[in-house]
Amino acid sequence: MINTTILGWVTFIYFAAFVFYLFRMVLAREFWGGVAAWIARAGLVAHTAGLIIRWKTSYDLGIGHAPMSNFYESLVFFAWTIAFLYLLMEWRLKNRSIGVFVMPIAFLIMAYASIAPGINQRIEPLIPALQSNWLTSHVLTCFMGYAAFTVAFALGIMFLARSVAGIFVRVLPTEYQMDELMYSSAVLGFIFLTLGIVTGSVWAHYAWGSYWSWDPKETWSLITWIVYAVMLHARLVRGWRGKRMAWMSIIGFGCVLFTYLGVNLLPSLHSYMV
Amino acid sequence: MSRKKSGIWSFFSSVQLAIVLLSLIAFFALVGTIVPQREAAVELGARIWPGLFSFLQKIQIFDLYHSVWFFLLMVLLSVNLIICSLDRFPLAWRRFRTQPSPWSEEVWKNISPNDKFQTKADLQQAADKAERLFKKKYRTGIRGDASGGIYLCARKGRFSLFGVYLVHLSILILIAGALIGSFFDMEAFVNITEGETAEAVFMRGGERMELPFSVRCDKFTLEFYENGAPKIFQSDLTFLKEGRPVHAGELRVNHPVEFEGFRFYQASYGAAPGGKATLAISRPGVRPEVMNVAAGYTFDLPGGKGTFEVLKVEQNLMNMGPGLRLVVRSGKREEVFFVFRHIDQIKEMNPGIIEQVPMFNPGLFRPYTFSLMGLEEKYFTGLQVRKDPGTPVLAFAAVLLVGGLMLILLTYTRSVWVRLKSKDDGVEVAVAGRSYTNKAGLEKELKYLLAELKDNLERSA
Numbered sequence: 001m002i003n004t005t006i007l008g009w010v011t012f013i014y015f016a017a018f019v020f021y022l023f024r025m026v027l028a029r030e031f032w033g034g035v036a037a038w039i040a041r042a043g044l045v046a047h048t049a050g051l052i053i054r055w056k057t058s059y060d061l062g063i064g065h066a067p068m069s070n071f072y073e074s075l076v077f078f079a080w081t082i083a084f085l086y087l088l089m090e091w092r093l094k095n096r097s098i099g100v101f102v103m104p105i106a107f108l109i110m111a112y113a114s115i116a117p118g119i120n121q122r123i124e125p126l127i128p129a130l131q132s133n134w135l136t137s138h139v140l141t142c143f144m145g146y147a148a149f150t151v152a153f154a155l156g157i158m159f160l161a162r163s164v165a166g167i168f169v170r171v172l173p174t175e176y177q178m179d180e181l182m183y184s185s186a187v188l189g190f191i192f193l194t195l196g197i198v199t200g201s202v203w204a205h206y207a208w209g210s211y212w213s214w215d216p217k218e219t220w221s222l223i224t225w226i227v228y229a230v231m232l233h234a235r236l237v238r239g240w241r242g243k244r245m246a247w248m249s250i251i252g253f254g255c256v257l258f259t260y261l262g263v264n265l266l267p268s269l270h271s272y273m274v
Numbered sequence: 275m276s277r278k279k280s281g282i283w284s285f286f287s288s289v290q291l292a293i294v295l296l297s298l299i300a301f302f303a304l305v306g307t308i309v310p311q312r313e314a315a316v317e318l319g320a321r322i323w324p325g326l327f328s329f330l331q332k333i334q335i336f337d338l339y340h341s342v343w344f345f346l347l348m349v350l351l352s353v354n355l356i357i358c359s360l361d362r363f364p365l366a367w368r369r370f371r372t373q374p375s376p377w378s379e380e381v382w383k384n385i386s387p388n389d390k391f392q393t394k395a396d397l398q399q400a401a402d403k404a405e406r407l408f409k410k411k412y413r414t415g416i417r418g419d420a421s422g423g424i425y426l427c428a429r430k431g432r433f434s435l436f437g438v439y440l441v442h443l444s445i446l447i448l449i450a451g452a453l454i455g456s457f458f459d460m461e462a463f464v465n466i467t468e469g470e471t472a473e474a475v476f477m478r479g480g481e482r483m484e485l486p487f488s489v490r491c492d493k494f495t496l497e498f499y500e501n502g503a504p505k506i507f508q509s510d511l512t513f514l515k516e517g518r519p520v521h522a523g524e525l526r527v528n529h530p531v532e533f534e535g536f537r538f539y540q541a542s543y544g545a546a547p548g549g550k551a552t553l554a555i556s557r558p559g560v561r562p563e564v565m566n567v568a569a570g571y572t573f574d575l576p577g578g579k580g581t582f583e584v585l586k587v588e589q590n591l592m593n594m595g596p597g598l599r600l601v602v603r604s605g606k607r608e609e610v611f612f613v614f615r616h617i618d619q620i621k622e623m624n625p626g627i628i629e630q631v632p633m634f635n636p637g638l639f640r641p642y643t644f645s646l647m648g649l650e651e652k653y654f655t656g657l658q659v660r661k662d663p664g665t666p667v668l669a670f671a672a673v674l675l676v677g678g679l680m681l682i683l684l685t686y687t688r689s690v691w692v693r694l695k696s697k698d699d700g701v702e703v704a705v706a707g708r709s710y711t712n713k714a715g716l717e718k719e720l721k722y723l724l725a726e727l728k729d730n731l732e733r734s735a
Binding site: 125131180187190191201203206207209210211214220226227229230233234236237 | 307539
């Protein structure tokens with residue numbers, strides 16, 4: 001199908017963007033940053049087009065639904081939210097140094113979605129459990145949250161890389177800037193995660209007759225929420241900064257990954273995501 | 275602070291305690307996703323030493339989320355939230371009430387050269403312009419003229435001070451709502467065959483509970499997509515009081531039906547006994563006779579020389595499509611065999627099957643040959659029935675939680691000052707600010723404000 005072809009190409013575009021962000025860092029020339037940013041934007045446009053075409057195709061097939069209903073679609077959407085959020089930040093902050101840490105994540109997710117065996121790329125009709133208006137709002141808020149946490153994670157890695165190796169200090173933002181950005185991303189993610197849990201809870205109330213059933217995915221989303229709640233409290237009240245926040249954003253991202261992928265190893269009501 | 279605090283008070287009001295408790299809750303939640311819980315634990319019980327199993331069961335490892343430990347953590351967290359909020363609220367209230375003064379001297383200590391600029395202008399005119407801009411940006415603005423110059427000050431986002439208390443309150447209400455649910459909620463199940471009526475439902479333990487009304491399942495609809503995935507499970511329900519229908523509803527997955535505080539959910543379905551089949555019975559030289567039959571009933575053979583009893587009617591009998599099993603009796607003779615709808619295809623795919631397995635032969639009882647013309651299956655619908663008075667409480671708490679978070683994280687309280695002073699033969703404009711929580715945001719805002727002031731004063735000067 002045309003949409004999967006487009007989305008397959010997006011993978012390579014994101015990889016190219018990553019390579020040019022890397023040039024920018026290694027060669028310390030802003031020119032390469034500009035090239036990388038334009039490639040990344042082109043990638044996002046193609047990505048968006050791919051999603052819209054997929055959405056429209058599903059309606060042409062008579063099984064219309066937003067493209068977020070199976071594992072392939074969720075991966076593609078996750079990568080989209082990461083690229084979207086990153087480019088938004090880049091544009092607002094007029095700073096391209098985070099790209100080299102964020103774009104490879106978007107690339108890896110797209111690559112995984114495109115080539116991993118056992119991932120069904122077809123557009124499937126919605127089973128009764130997913131036929132709900134809450135599907136879109138739940139998935140949208142959760143993945144916006146995940147994307148913001150991914151950016152915070154990338155910043156955490158950047159922070160530690162800077163303080164450990166001291167490399168490329170000239171082209172990376174100051175520790176103070178990175179700390180502030182990490183905090184802002186975590187805050188954004190926390191709000192979206194809260195909304196994601198709330199919308200999920202409302203949906204569960206309609207679908208399963210119970211707003212909370214300690215399903216592993218629910219439980220892990222709560223664990224993730226608590227980790228970030230601790231992170232924000234530690235900063236706002238105890239004044240944690242820098243390295244500690246970087247570690248917290250890495251631990252938090254670990255929880256996000258486990259909530260998203262790891263729980264598939266456990267028996268779960270969310271099993272249709274595989 | 276003036277009030278002297280006891281050790282217990284300061285222990286419970288500390289953020290360290292909150293962090294420890296939250297970490298413990300997260301840890302418990304994590305253990306609960308690894309150790310099998312409730313029904314799933316039974317399997318584990320068969321594999322480990324019984325003494326260990328019963329010990330673990332006693333300390334409620336297998337029902338962690340409903341255990342005393344978890345309950346205790348929730349109580350401690352609630353106490354912690356209440357005490358720490360009570361402890362800090364008076365300060366927040368004072369900050370909320372205190373208006374910044376335009377004559378505050380202290381804010382002008384250690385301002386950097388980046389926080390001011392010099393421009394050629396008349397002091398009064400510049401002050402008027404600055405005030406207009408200031409009022410537009412902050413809606414309020416207090417102006418104070420003093421000998422040292424003209425001062426403006428304003429405050430923004432002061433409701434953000436209460437965000438944290440809203441969030442804490444919402445968590446308390448969440449815990450309360452969950453508690454209400456755990457004591458007063460009801461979860462039951464009932465299977466209703468199409469066309470039948472249920473007066474009672476059954477709890478998890480099997481206890482029967484009478485409903486204050488009765489429910490009838492008029493029809494169960496099952497539809498599939500072309501690829502075989504399910505498309506619709508739907509039960510058409512009618513609620514009756516004293517035998518009279520008072521309410522009807524179409525129940526689907528994701529679309530529960532509510533009646534008198536009870537919520538009905540589509541949970542499962544299945545084939546019910548009592549499906550009807552159309553049989554054609556033929557003898558050589560006589561016109562075939564068509565009959566409607568159902569499992570469990572006995573019918574006369576055409577010609578009156580015996581009877582046959584239908585034992586089973588199934589949509590997918592032994593994975594070979596619609597079929598039924600019957601026994602034909604005539605005098606001392608008795609034959610049990612199957613009648614399949616698609617017997618021709620079965621014969622084609624398994625040559626010789628009739629010879630090998632006589633029970634597959636629909637003509638086993640000579641001279642009669644049975645053929646299955648059609649089958650109308652009956653379903654039962656599996657309903658989950660719930661009642662949870664805690665739900666509206668939780669919905670309220672969720673709204674409060676999101677609102678509170680937005681207040682804390684997207685807005686912040688800050689006071690901003692502008693000072694205009696005659697200097698040389700122009701005006702020196704300086705900005706300063708104070709924020710309890712967001713120094714970085716304030717810095718950015720001051721920088722922006724200064725640029726705007728500069729732009730405003732110099733453009734028209």
